[in-house]
Amino acid sequence: MKILKTVSIIVFIAAVILFGGYLLKEKAGQDHTGPVISMESDHIEVSIKDSRDALLAGVTASDARDGDLSAAVCVESVGPIDGEGRRIVRYVVFDSDNHISRALRTMSYTDYTAPVITVTGPLTFPVGTVNMLQGVSALDCIDGDISDQIQILYDDKMNPSVPGIYPARLRVTNSIGGYSELPVSIELYDAAERGSSQGNGAVVPEAGTTGQVVVTEGGTDQNAGK
Ligand SMILES: [Ca+2]
Numbered sequence: 001m002k003i004l005k006t007v008s009i010i011v012f013i014a015a016v017i018l019f020g021g022y023l024l025k026e027k028a029g030q031d032h033t034g035p036v037i038s039m040e041s042d043h044i045e046v047s048i049k050d051s052r053d054a055l056l057a058g059v060t061a062s063d064a065r066d067g068d069l070s071a072a073v074c075v076e077s078v079g080p081i082d083g084e085g086r087r088i089v090r091y092v093v094f095d096s097d098n099h100i101s102r103a104l105r106t107m108s109y110t111d112y113t114a115p116v117i118t119v120t121g122p123l124t125f126p127v128g129t130v131n132m133l134q135g136v137s138a139l140d141c142i143d144g145d146i147s148d149q150i151q152i153l154y155d156d157k158m159n160p161s162v163p164g165i166y167p168a169r170l171r172v173t174n175s176i177g178g179y180s181e182l183p184v185s186i187e188l189y190d191a192a193e194r195g196s197s198q199g200n201g202a203v204v205p206e207a208g209t210t211g212q213v214v215v216t217e218g219g220t221d222q223n224a225g226k
Contacts (some may be wrong), residue, residue, distance in 0.1 A: 031065035034099030080177030126191035
């Protein structure tokens with residue numbers, strides 16, 4: 001029994017020593033610094049047709065323990081486009097000790113154009129019309145048809161049940177935050193009045209009186225801050 005106790009104690013002490021040694025070895029081998037991301041330039045230009053990987057051009061990373069980690073760098077996020085047509089790209093890389101390093105730079109497109117709003121007829125409607133975007137469409141170089149994103153922003157108070165001419169802006173925003181605005185006039189008329197004045201009760205707007213047929217090529221630049 002005494003022998004068994006002694007053996008147990010010896011085994012326990014040996015285990016403690018082994019575990020302590022393992023911890024010391026682990027600690028000595030650890031690298032407490034994260035990788036360092038380097039970039040050839042702090043701004044990059046790409047095409048709207050390029051994949052996300054194009055944003056990694058000229059980006060490298062190295063780590064004191066892991067060495068070259070360039071292949072492990074990822075694009076974490078790309079921010080919205082600003083008034084100068086720039087977006088902020090955020091890069092991230094991990095090392096084998098799970099340290100995270102991040103870096104930022106700006107990007108712009110060589111071939112970006114702001115969305116184009118097209119109005120194909122006068123914006124003249126009888127009072128009570130729900131959809132006043134009939135004949136209005138928007139095309140974007142990145143998203144394609146974004147007609148369903150068009151908003152009407154009225155410059156003054158608008159009462160949909162009161163006939164009148166309302167100055168407004170058509171505004172459309174694409175998926176990266178780029179937008180265009182087109183100033184228009186929206187006319188609401190009393191269908192009964194206009195119908196009787198024409199003698200036949202038909203709802204026929206006087207085409208072209210106040211509606212506008214305008215095709216614009218607004219840019220984020222020219223529209224910024226408006
Ligand atoms: Ca490291």
